[in-house]
Amino acid sequence: MDTITRLIELARLRATVDKRCLLAGATEMKVEPLGDAEAAFHFVLDGDCTLDLPGRQVHLKGGDAVLLPSSQAHTIRTAGSGRLRASVETPGDAFDTIRSPSGEPATDIFCGHYTVGSSAGRLLLSSLPDPLVVSFDAADDSVRILSELMRLEARADGPGTAAVLDSLSGALLAMVLRRGGLPGVAPWTAIEDRRIAAAVAAVLQDPAATWSVERLAEVASMSRATFVRHFGRHTGATAAAFVTSLRMMVAADLLTDPDQTVATVAARVGYQSESAFSRAFREATGITPGRYRRENS
Template sequence: MDILTEALASMRTGRPTSVRTEGRAPWGLRLPSVAGAGFHVVLHGSCWLIPLEDEEAPARRLEPLEPLKPIALSPGDVIFLRDGRGHILADDPATPAEEERPEHFRPGSPIATVSMGGDGARTSLLCGNYHLDQGRPHPLVRQLPEVIHLPTRNGRHPELSAAVQLLGAELENPRIGSDGIVPTLIDSLLLYILRAWLEAQPPAAAAGWAAALGDSAVAPALAAIHEAPSATWTVEALADRGGLSRAAFARRFTTLVGEPPMAYLTRWRMTTAARLLRESDAPLTTVASRTGYGSEFAFAKAFKREYGTAPGVYRREARAAA
């Protein structure tokens, strides 16, 4: 069971949106905060990312945002902003930034393109955001750093570097199929980014989910929960998967995952139920059965306790908002 893929899928609320940004020095672009996760890929040239204060942030945040320093970006660099924080992109920190305007956009690309600035050095970026439900974030995402900066030069993160090169080639020279290839690559980029970051954590320093996914006791238990949320799991049964005593397993699981095994099981059952309600027409009795509840009444009671609304109401509101 690919827990990273499942965790992200549980939060996804739509396809990513993206814009290719073409700047010639001097240029500066102010980007407001978004309800999701933001990303940038430097395809050509260099620039600066200057984080803004959080006064314009969406109401829901994973964690309070900390002051951040400007970040210098070079060709091949990838930036992931966990909370979609507002920021400025510019050729130099001193360059005044302007908001996106209709006249910045031009056609002729498989995705929207913003072109701005003077006649100096050229910078080309792919910018965008992933639509993620920040109201009930998966703890794996909640534990990520606010900003992930991944340079891909000099052989670092080869799979991510290959994805960046493929994106750059499709955007520089759109051909037959580009309209389908580019969105798919952008969609896959999120998994490449997070996998590269998780695998880059030193074993001795890894903590939280970076350690849990490779832990010999916790990882098998997580895989079991994700693969069969409807099973009648107990702490003892999950501990047996990792070869630990009940008490030792419970302590290790809670330390790494951030909550006790049974609390995480309930979380994943409710997350799975919400996804089924959003994405399928399965009857409530079927949703209840697939998430470990013996009756529609017991399921509805548990769902309302977690989401604050009845399953049927949740489904109607989710469909209306889609």
Template sequence: MDLLSRLLHLYPVEVALDHVCKLGAPWALENPPTNYGVAPYHIVTSGSVWLYTSGFEPLHLHCGDVIVFPTGAAHTLKADPDSLPSLVRVETGSALPVAVNDEVGAQSEILCGYFHFEPGIAGPLFSSLPSLMVVREAGGKDMQVMQSLIAILGCEQRATGQGSEVILSQLASALFAIILRAWMSQAQTQPSMLALLSDPRLVRGLYAMLEDPARQWSVEELANTCHLSRATFARHFVKVAGMTPGDMLVRIRMAKAAHWLSRDTRSVAIIAEIVGYQSEAAFSRAFSRFHGKSPGSFRRENGR
């Protein structure tokens, strides 16, 4: 399994397609902020859209462009800079609700949804992302795959056949992985776990920790996997990841522990051993410091 796949497995994200907008200019849609753990996204499937959000210059988006708000920031979508809100109604009957208006200007179509993540588990992944992610359509293998998925999503949302809701959900989950991969190829990531994926000097160290988080890794051992001196590895790791190798190992262990606690019935003692702790007490202290609650409380609140 490649590293991005491992990270997405380690930090699970649920994807929902909420509705589709089919609007004629002029129009404007105001989107309020969402709670932490809910990241809105919009995919322009035809026409063009203007985006306004605090801290950024207005962005003109075109067919195939994708925007994601990992921190749930408030934002406004418009047909053009001068558009004002118009009456919009929601029609049902297809796989997704459709927001429409009666204006006859230039037509735009937008798929809208949310990425839902459990802050205690996937929080470290989303903290690696900026408040606004923009993936432009132009060029590249990822863009071709994303265009194909967007086209299928558009066709499926217009369908009324059995299984459409499940198909849309699965396609949207695949789209998140592709959006993240495409964004990483286009943007300069801030110091984070994701930044390590793009650094050929350090990526083997991250892979080693993901592959065997229970091992008591020393900085020297991790440096050896990257064919670097201990000092060089430690210095570059902190610069790229924004944390020490030891802190990164704790994050990986705590994410894996949260995953097992929420999805498995094995005892806390066994899970502690799986993620590298020699005693349940030491694990419980570390887990409580990181997640703000005991393993037992976390399991009761998040168990499936």
């Protein structure tokens, strides 16, 4: 199983489309903050808008997708003639529709959120740039087809529409994680250096192994010094911290199996001492392995 598919599986992720926004003129739409197990997303099909965050603005255009791992409060704005007007929301069965008070819609956006059902998912979200913005090429057939499918399903708005849109939004996340972001803020899931990507995949496939920097460098076919330099640039973390994070993601998944003891889980993610594993798990997730098991089994 490839790295991104495995990460999404560990996260126990569920996608939900909340709104379709058809905006014209000078319009604003305020989005309330979400919980720590949720991440808001916006997928701009046509037109352009501005994402307003505390202390930062991000311009978005057709083909852009943005993920907000922290799901802080934010505002979507569209420019146009006339005074700024608030959007109007119409409830629907599959999703709500946000429209400008007047004018022909120029900007088409699907808005929703991803919910993670595990500590692995929370760790994944916390490891990503915030916001994570991906600009898909207009010639990218997979994104073009995805956009059209979402439009067609939204227009139909019939039985199963919510399920189809949610599934398509799940596919969108996989595309975002593998595509990378704007210069300087690409997620580690989109590592372009295949040698570093191979080392990451190796840890995820066998977290119990002894992953020293030397061994990781060997997997990557690099010298130790070159590996350390490249790994830090692509992941933004030290090798040791990164290995621990991946191990805790796998451990969170294993702990939901009632047939696995905490000691067994510790061994399966590379810890000979249950107490050392418990300390690492609590530091990463804020909860002990025993309590996590009770709350998630």
